[in-house]
Amino acid sequence: MRAATRHLLSIADLGAAGIEELLRLSDSFVEVSLRAIPKVPALRGKTVATLFAEDSTRTRLSFETAARRLSADVMTFHAASASTRKGESLRDTAETLAAMGVDAFVVRHSCAGVPVQVARWVDACVVNAGDGAHEHPTQALLDCVTLRQVLAERDGRAVEDCGVEAFEGLRVAIVGDVRHSRVARSEVLALSALGAVVTLVAPGSLLPPSLDGWPVEVSHDLDEVLGSTDVCYLLRLQVERGTAARVPTAHEYSTFYGLNARRARSMPEGAVVMHPGPVVRGLEISSEVADMPRALIRRQVSNGVALRMAVLFWLLGPDRIGLEGPDMDRIGAGHPGSTGDALVEVGGA
Amino acid sequence: MLLTSIETVKQVPRGLYGSGGAQVAERERKLTPPRGGVFVPRGQVLSTEDVHRALTRIAHEIAEQNRGLRDVVLVGLQTGGVPLAYRIASVLEEVEGVAVPVGTLDVAFYRDDIGLRPVLPEAVTDISFDLAGKVVVLVDDVLFSGRTVRAALDALADYGRARAVRLAVMIDRGHRELPIRPDFVGKNLPTRPDEQVDVSLDGVLLGEVVKR
Numbered sequence: 001m002r003a004a005t006r007h008l009l010s011i012a013d014l015g016a017a018g019i020e021e022l023l024r025l026s027d028s029f030v031e032v033s034l035r036a037i038p039k040v041p042a043l044r045g046k047t048v049a050t051l052f053a054e055d056s057t058r059t060r061l062s063f064e065t066a067a068r069r070l071s072a073d074v075m076t077f078h079a080a081s082a083s084t085r086k087g088e089s090l091r092d093t094a095e096t097l098a099a100m101g102v103d104a105f106v107v108r109h110s111c112a113g114v115p116v117q118v119a120r121w122v123d124a125c126v127v128n129a130g131d132g133a134h135e136h137p138t139q140a141l142l143d144c145v146t147l148r149q150v151l152a153e154r155d156g157r158a159v160e161d162c163g164v165e166a167f168e169g170l171r172v173a174i175v176g177d178v179r180h181s182r183v184a185r186s187e188v189l190a191l192s193a194l195g196a197v198v199t200l201v202a203p204g205s206l207l208p209p210s211l212d213g214w215p216v217e218v219s220h221d222l223d224e225v226l227g228s229t230d231v232c233y234l235l236r237l238q239v240e241r242g243t244a245a246r247v248p249t250a251h252e253y254s255t256f257y258g259l260n261a262r263r264a265r266s267m268p269e270g271a272v273v274m275h276p277g278p279v280v281r282g283l284e285i286s287s288e289v290a291d292m293p294r295a296l297i298r299r300q301v302s303n304g305v306a307l308r309m310a311v312l313f314w315l316l317g318p319d320r321i322g323l324e325g326p327d328m329d330r331i332g333a334g335h336p337g338s339t340g341d342a343l344v345e346v347g348g349a
Numbered sequence: 350m351l352l353t354s355i356e357t358v359k360q361v362p363r364g365l366y367g368s369g370g371a372q373v374a375e376r377e378r379k380l381t382p383p384r385g386g387v388f389v390p391r392g393q394v395l396s397t398e399d400v401h402r403a404l405t406r407i408a409h410e411i412a413e414q415n416r417g418l419r420d421v422v423l424v425g426l427q428t429g430g431v432p433l434a435y436r437i438a439s440v441l442e443e444v445e446g447v448a449v450p451v452g453t454l455d456v457a458f459y460r461d462d463i464g465l466r467p468v469l470p471e472a473v474t475d476i477s478f479d480l481a482g483k484v485v486v487l488v489d490d491v492l493f494s495g496r497t498v499r500a501a502l503d504a505l506a507d508y509g510r511a512r513a514v515r516l517a518v519m520i521d522r523g524h525r526e527l528p529i530r531p532d533f534v535g536k537n538l539p540t541r542p543d544e545q546v547d548v549s550l551d552g553v554l555l556g557e558v559v560k561r
Contacts, residue, residue, distance in 0.1 A: 025469065025470065027470075027473045028455065028457070028458075028470040028473050028474065030472050031474050031475070032474075034460070035507060035508065036507075036508070036509070037507045037508075039507070040459065040504075040507070041458065041459060041503065042457075042458035042459070042463060043463075070458075113463035160472070160473050302418050311459070317463050317464070317468060317469075318463070318464075318469050
């Protein structure tokens with residue numbers, strides 16, 4: 001592997017400076033997205049392959065749209081497609097695609113650590129688009145893009161003039177199924193790196209077995225936290241990963257941890273509601289709240305394309321002189337609850 | 350006048366970029382010259398007054414060519430062309446009494462040397478008016494290989510079909526690699542390819558890039 005190959009595998013590899021660089025780069029792509037012709041020739045001749053071994057339409061489409069708007073060619077690989085059914089291993093699949101001349105892989109898998117492995121196998125950039133309950137870095141970054149826009153508007157400044165210092169002291173509550181959520185892990189790393197104060201709000205059964213090393217506070221009382229929170233970040237209950245066995249009933253969960261209109265009104269003025277989607281109305285968020293102006297859900301999605309353009313351009317565009325990528329031997333070392341090299345099946349426990 | 354430190358001359362006047370001026374200047378310093386190194390000025394080519402006179406003349410030439418300035422818009426190339434474009438606009442307003450719209454354009458995503466050198470956007474493009482049917486005057490500080498202008502022409506096409514595109518530069522230093530020529534020139538300055546020209550509203554410096 002070339003030493004200069006860059007990857008985006010974990011927020012922990014970026015640090016505050018790397019996050020800020022990507023946020024600033026995304027400003028330019030937000031502008032591109034607003035144009036009549038939202039397409040630039042920046043990555044002409046590059047090929048981006050989406051390698052998704054787990055169902056996801058939104059994230060895959062967001063990455064593919066981003067790649068196309070940069071004029072890159074896009075290859076799509078579905079887990080359900082022929083080769084895996086015929087028994088081909090993931091490594092063979094990745095190496096076969098790489099042999100066709102792929103410059104960047106966008107990898108999603110139900111096992112934590114797969115993108116790291118793919119990065120070791122192929123001579124191309126790798127983006128983690130969600131691996132098990134490990135991380136989903138682009139989701140956390142696009143949420144930071146959205147929050148930075150909101151913070152700039154609040155202060156009446158142009159977003160370009162708003163540095164990441166605006167995140168200092170921002171109070172964020174992450175509510176719901178933290179145990180199974182890769183979004184929550186990336187979110188905690190990104191927001192705490194930028195100086196925000198993160199509180200996890202969930203029943204004990206939906207928290208990870210250990211929070212050692214997590215820079216967070218924990219609460220089991222949503223009403224108590226909401227009065228002093230600037231951002232309420234809701235997570236979906238991941239029923240497909242066995243969440244149903246961890247809450248007595250959906251109704252009970254909704255009563256104690258769902259964001260309804262009454263709770264939303266108890267939040268401070270200017271506080272916002274975020275959700276990584278897909279939204280289950282009536283469970284973690286009431287329909288009324290999802291349609292409130294303070295809910296940024298749509299805005300998160302449209303910023304997703306711009307941020308992913310920034311990530312792909314950052315990986316494939318500029319010369320790497322003086323721009324160091326993560327050290328492959330150190331990857332995952334900075335991550336709380338890191339599982340190192342081992343592939344851990346999610347929800348298997 | 351011989352200057353030894355870039356810090357003393359590379360100050361972007363505040364107010365032109367809004368409150369982000371210092372930040373833009375900081376980023377510009379970080380990113381220029383493109384291949385790294387430090388710009389060491391050897392001598393001054395134009396003084397502050399010379400730059401202002403040249404921009405005033407260019408403004409008059411633009412007004413002369415486009416009587417009434419109908420449909421004329423200025424687009425400054427990030428980052429060196431932006432303060433020049435605003436200065437030309439203010440002269441045009443003074444002389445002709447017409448407020449000419451000014452936009453800014455970053456061509457990073459349209460360059461043909463992405464991958465050959467660090468290419469990162471230096472500031473966000475801001476063209477808040479429709480270009481269809483307009484006479485666009487591109488404004489840049491230095492015309493060298495012509496590749497930035499080529500990229501800018503591609504970028505402009507994505508914003509609409511301009512009726513005509515003109516090019517105004519403060520310094521034409523030669524060494525063109527593409528068939529591109531300026532319509533309005535502050536000064537023709539013969540240079541060696543390895544030299545570096547630094548343009549600001551405070552003057553024009555000729556020097557070299559010293560690698561550390």
